Amino acid sequence: MTFQRIAIIGLGLQGGSIGLAVREYLPDAQTTGYDHLPETRARAAERSLVDQVCETAAEAVREAELVIFCVPPSAMGEAARACADAIPATALVSDVGSSKQAVAKALGEALPHHTIIPAHPVAGTENSGPDAGFASLFQNRWCIVTPPEPSNLLLLTGLVEFWEALGANVEIMDAQHHDLVLAVTSHLPHLIAYTIVGTASDLEAVTQSEVIKYSAGGFRDFTRIAASDPTMWRDVFLSNKDAVLEMLQRFTEDLTALQKAIRVGDGDTLFEHFSRTRAIRRSIIAEGQDDARPDFGRSDHGKI
């Protein structure tokens, strides 16, 4: 099935990008949108992120066939409760949250009588808010859909086709597995970036101005990631706590092994490790999975 009326709750980077992408790639569909911040609603209207910016969430969802919650993980339950009575019984409810088990639970509790199929576009930038969105964000990026068992096949197919129309490659995955995989590929890298940028600026022997001045190299890539939205990332770590702590434990053990290799002058271990990681990077590029994002909406090309 093709969704013709799509409601987007939360008009920041994700919600705005979905609205713009629908206009570009699904021009026959109608979009409505709501954000709890009046200034964001005003900016969303100026940028025409959706066809109609509504004054209440209930108004936005009233005629929707697909409702997508694009708010921070901790706000999912509250945002869903605010419009629960207005969402048509036949509508499919989805979201774009970066962690899946906790968000699915929150949405399920808020909307016990609706069909919910969570999703996570693995596509983003360090920018947030109504000015951050752009239509090509999802082009050639993964979107992981985590349907509960059992799921309505017609609605699941509709959601997969929706994300494919926006340019994403869709993968179906169990929510628990999603949270484990993303803990290591997305959440841990952000924690490392937040840590290293904080550590560098805390060092008494290195001044703040030196950190800025000499951040043209590898450190600059970390500063891009460490500029990501504090609310969202606080929520990601708290909502995917178990998987992140497990991956952090593994990371700490591996870091300690490299620390020891440096201390004892074990060059072979260092060389082997760096060769292995270089091959991983090169295989990502060879598979065409590198970044398809345009300059627009980004402060630089740094990636880790």
Ligand SMILES: NC(=O)c1ccc[n+]([C@@H]2O[C@H](COP(=O)([O-])OP(=O)(O)OC[C@H]3O[C@@H](n4cnc5c(N)ncnc54)[C@H](O)[C@@H]3O)[C@@H](O)[C@H]2O)c1
């Ligand atoms: N930023 C990324 O790289 C990225 C990538 C994939 C998925 N996500 C997920 O997408 C979701 C949104 O992230 P984003 O980057 O678009 O954040 P954002 O800050 O750009 O946008 C979130 C918007 O939600 C609004 N909002 C908050 N609470 C609300 C409520 N109760 N009702 C209505 N609106 C509310 C905020 O005002 C804001 O405009 C998060 O769950 C995040 O985990 C983010």
Ligand SMILES: O=C(O)C(=O)C[C@]1(C(=O)O)C=C[C@@H](O)C=C1
């Ligand atoms: O490239 C970035 O700026 C991102 O952080 C995007 C990124 C990621 O880690 O890959 C961040 C969070 C998501 O939920 C999905 C994508």
